[in-house]
Every structure is written in structure tokens, then in C-alpha cells.
Amino acid sequence: MKSNNTLFTIEKIKPLFSNIDIKEQIGRGGQKVVFKGEHKKYGSVALKLICPSNKSEQDRALRELLISSQLDASYFAKIYEYNNLKLEGKDIIYVIEEFIVGESLRERINKNKPNLLPKDEVKVIIESLLKALILTESKHLVHRDIKPENIMISDKRVVLIDFGIARHLDMVSLTETFAVFGPMTPGYAAPEQIKNEKRKISIRTDLFSLGILFYELLTGENPFVCSTVPETLNKTLNYSPIPLINKGFDHSISDFINACLEKSPHRRPASAEIALKLFYKINWEEL
Known part of the structure; x- marks a missing residue:
């Protein structure tokens, strides 16, 4: 062949x-x-x-x-x-x-090392992604793979790409019910993806991934990634990252990320629109 x-x-x-x-x-x-x-x-x-x-x-x-x-x-x-x-x-x-002219967010992060991205750029990226998720949610879609590699930074645009493992909530799932894991990228996947709890997949799944991304952009560290995949999955399921308020960030941003990173989906913001409203309450002057 x-x-x-x-x-x-x-x-x-x-x-x-x-x-x-x-x-x-x-x-x-x-x-x-x-x-x-x-x-x-x-x-x-x-x-x-x-x-x-x-x-x-x-x-x-x-x-x-x-x-x-x-x-x-x-x-x-x-x-x-x-x-x-x-x-x-x-x-x-x-x-x-x-054809999107630009670079992936991962490329942008790596190019900027050892420095972090400017807070104004981080703000635009997260706000744009929340607005994108409001639209996907309105179509009953869950992306399930939000990570720096799937975000393009173009001229005045933030573009979410690669719907390769996306789930339409009105359609029959393509993932085997008895599969040990659901489709995912370890380190950015929500607990319900890791455990293949298909009935719990919702916009809140994407908000968990967005919370990881936000944490990484602000600190330079993914809070769950370890040297091996099993360790990464175990940490995602059982470890709560150090709250950003303990790292000197304002409580408003710490509260937002903590809400997105709740292990139980029902404890996260109920919709992308609610998450965006919480995002607008962040005190960026204290970053």
C-alpha cells in the first residue's frame, strides 16, 4: 500500500x-x-x-x-x-x-521565551476564544481540543482551527462507549474527556481547556503536563493547580481560572456567555 x-x-x-x-x-x-x-x-x-x-x-x-x-x-x-x-x-x-496568514499560539509562545506574552495580548486571545466558544455553543458544538497548537494568531485575528475531534451534541458520538479514554490531547483535556464520560461533554469541557491555556499564558507553565502521559492524566484528574492568587495575581483572575478548572463540569461556568461576563470582571491593572 x-x-x-x-x-x-x-x-x-x-x-x-x-x-x-x-x-x-x-x-x-x-x-x-x-x-x-x-x-x-x-x-x-x-x-x-x-x-x-x-x-x-x-x-x-x-x-x-x-x-x-x-x-x-x-x-x-x-x-x-x-x-x-x-x-x-x-x-x-x-x-x-x-489560508490563515500568521503563526500558531504555540509558535508565538516559543518565539517569545523566556518572556511571557504581554498581558494585553493575553487578554485579546482569551476574550476572542470565549467569543468563539459562544458561537460554537450556539451550534451545539464542543471543540474538545483547545490548545496553543490549534490557535492561529493573524493580523488582528485570533482563529480557532482543527475541529478534528469536535463533538456535535445533537449527533451520535463516534467514540466507542467502552473506550478507556475519549478523544483528547493530554494536558489540555478535561476530566470527563479522560474518563470518556460522553454524557458530561459540553461547552464546560472547552472551558476547562481554556482555563489551562489561560494559566499557561500567565505563568509560562501548563499546570498538568508531566514527563509521561499517565502522570499527566493522573494529575489532571487528581491535582488542583496552585491558585494564581498565591502567585501574586489578583483574586479576580484567580477566581476565573479556578472556576474553569473545577473537576466537576457542573461547577464550571454554565455557558461561554457566562464565562465571558466573569472574564470582564477581571482586574487587569493588578496583573
Whole structure:
């Protein structure tokens, strides 16, 4: 069986997309390859090619596209087209979406080390993500993978990307009920994801991840990440981070993050809109 290294070459895919001047490969991971190109109608685009290995992977990829295409706001990459095609006898899913000019939040963090990001920038990032989550919540969507790698910082925009493990709460879950773990990124996943408690997945799951991200941006440390995955998961389930008020931060910001990082989902803010209202009560002058 051919690998995606030989299947997804520019020479092989160019004839399939006559409207795109494909420039270069810009990403590869799992069953996905991403190219940058210039579309005759849409301008700069990202062309994603996905080669699912089974029906379950195909269903999850199509669900990601269905979910992402419902989100029409500056906080998300615009999806122009997606469909199925055949490439050398293999079933392929292609996506043409907006190319986000900028860098990931992880790249921004690493580039700025050993310094932390300015508080004004942190404020814009978290506020933008909360507004993005208000929109996903209105569509009954849970992203389930909020982390620096999935946040793009562009010109005057914060963009939440990669809905690859997103959950639509009105649709049947694609995760096996008896799976030990749910889809997640260790270190950013909420306890209910780790324990695969599907009925507890909600916007509060994303708020937990946002709380971790906020803590990391303010301190330079992820409060749960350890040297091994089992240690990270155990710490997420059983350890409460040192409150930021004990690190010299104002109680308003400490209270916000503590609320997001509650182990029980029902103890977290009930909605992204409520979380945003709490966020607006933070005293930034004391940071």
C-alpha cells in the first residue's frame, strides 16, 4: 500500500485542481496533508487532502467538515469547498479553506521565551476564544481540543482551527462507549474527556481547556503536563493547580481560572456567555 508520502505529491494532485496554483506542502500529520496555493476565485487557500484508513475515520473527517462549515465568523477559518474524490484508486476527502496568514499560539509562545506574552495580548486571545466558544455553543458544538497548537494568531485575528475531534451534541458520538479514554490531547483535556464520560461533554469541557491555556499564558507553565502521559492524566484528574492568587495575581483572575478548572463540569461556568461576563470582571491593572 502506498504511503501518503508518495500518494500526495504536488505532481499527482495538480491535475485534479485546475483552479489552484499549488505552491508548497505546509503540513503533514496522520492521514492528512496540507498544501498552500492560490485559487482563481478565493485567493490564498489551504488545500487539505485526507486519506481515511477506514469508515470510522472517514465519518469523523466528514463530521469535522460539517461542523467547521457551520461557523461563519472571523474566529474560524472559512471553508470554501469540500468533497470526495479518487486518487489512484483510493478514497480521498479534499478541503479548500481560507489560508490563515500568521503563526500558531504555540509558535508565538516559543518565539517569545523566556518572556511571557504581554498581558494585553493575553487578554485579546482569551476574550476572542470565549467569543468563539459562544458561537460554537450556539451550534451545539464542543471543540474538545483547545490548545496553543490549534490557535492561529493573524493580523488582528485570533482563529480557532482543527475541529478534528469536535463533538456535535445533537449527533451520535463516534467514540466507542467502552473506550478507556475519549478523544483528547493530554494536558489540555478535561476530566470527563479522560474518563470518556460522553454524557458530561459540553461547552464546560472547552472551558476547562481554556482555563489551562489561560494559566499557561500567565505563568509560562501548563499546570498538568508531566514527563509521561499517565502522570499527566493522573494529575489532571487528581491535582488542583496552585491558585494564581498565591502567585501574586489578583483574586479576580484567580477566581476565573479556578472556576474553569473545577473537576466537576457542573461547577464550571454554565455557558461561554457566562464565562465571558466573569472574564470582564477581571482586574487587569493588578496583573
